Each structure stands twice: as structure tokens, then as C-alpha cells.
Amino acid sequence: MSYSKLEGAGWRKRVAMPLLCTAALLVAQSAFAHVFxxxxxxxxxxxxxxxxxxxxxxxxxxxxxxxxxxxxxxxxxxxxxxxxxxxxxxxxxxxxxxxxxxxxxxxxxxxxxxxxxxxxxxxxxxxxx
Known part of the structure; x- marks a missing residue:
């Protein structure tokens, strides 16, 4: 595998994890924003x-x-x-x-x-x- 492909895979991991965490926090916030x-x-x-x-x-x-x-x-x-x-x-x-x-x-x-x-x-x- 070439160096550029490894670098690309690492970049995806560095971007994907923060995006997933942010999405999870937004979903959690919206769930707790309403009172029942x-x-x-x-x-x-x-x-x-x-x-x-x-x-x-x-x-x-x-x-x-x-x-x-x-x-x-x-x-x-x-x-x-x-x-x-x-x-x-x-x-x-x-x-x-x-x-x-x-x-x-x-x-x-x-x-x-x-x-x-x-x-x-x-x-x-x-x-x-």
C-alpha cells in the first residue's frame, strides 16, 4: 500500500470519530431538551x-x-x-x-x-x- 493511501485512511479516522461524537451529542441534547x-x-x-x-x-x-x-x-x-x-x-x-x-x-x-x-x-x- 502506498504512503498516500495510508495517510488517506488515517485522515478519515481522524475526521470520522469527531463527527460521530458530535452527532451523538446533538441527538442526546435534543432528547433532553423537552419536558414531559x-x-x-x-x-x-x-x-x-x-x-x-x-x-x-x-x-x-x-x-x-x-x-x-x-x-x-x-x-x-x-x-x-x-x-x-x-x-x-x-x-x-x-x-x-x-x-x-x-x-x-x-x-x-x-x-x-x-x-x-x-x-x-x-x-x-x-x-x-
Missing amino acids: PSKQEPGAGTTVSAPAQVKITFDGPLEPAFSTLDVTDATGKPVTMGKANIDAKQPDVISVPLAALAAGHYTVHWVAVASDGHRTHGDYSFDVK
Whole structure:
């Protein structure tokens, strides 16, 4: 094998390894950039006594200015009493107080913006007995 071919193979290895490492880091960063619920109170699909609030704990800190939490009844009417709150001491928890809920079906809609700006959202429902 000639010297130029060996040099070419070494060059490919020197370039390929850093590129692969960079790609792996970018994939890992994007996977951790979004926040998702780790606990919901009341839980999805549950039947509960009328709760005073809905509280969702996420797997990372939230951006308070852009994260929201809304609850509606079966007709789509909001049943929240004020805006959602993210406590500075628990930046991964968002909660919203509720009006006195009658028996029925309720839907929770959340928007979570991570501290790095990545947005996720979702819905779930629960029933009040």
C-alpha cells in the first residue's frame, strides 16, 4: 500500500470519530431538551372526588412565562380559578386552582416550555364522582 493511501485512511479516522461524537451529542441534547409529565394530580383516566386544583410535575424545569395549564368541563367551559402557577422553589411543577367541580368529565390541557425554549403539549381527562 502506498504512503498516500495510508495517510488517506488515517485522515478519515481522524475526521470520522469527531463527527460521530458530535452527532451523538446533538441527538442526546435534543432528547433532553423537552419536558414531559412525570406525575399528574388528578391522574389521567381517574375518577376522583372534586379536586381543589390540578397539579402536574414534569421531568425538568419549566419556563413560567410560556407554560400553561387549563381545565375544561364536558361542554368546553373553563373551570379554572385564575392562572396556572409555577413555584420558584419547584420549577418543574405547574398547578392551577379549580372552581367547585360538579360530577362530570373534565379535560386538562397543558403546554410546557422547557427552560431552553423547547415546547411540548398534551391533554388528558379525569372524572369527578
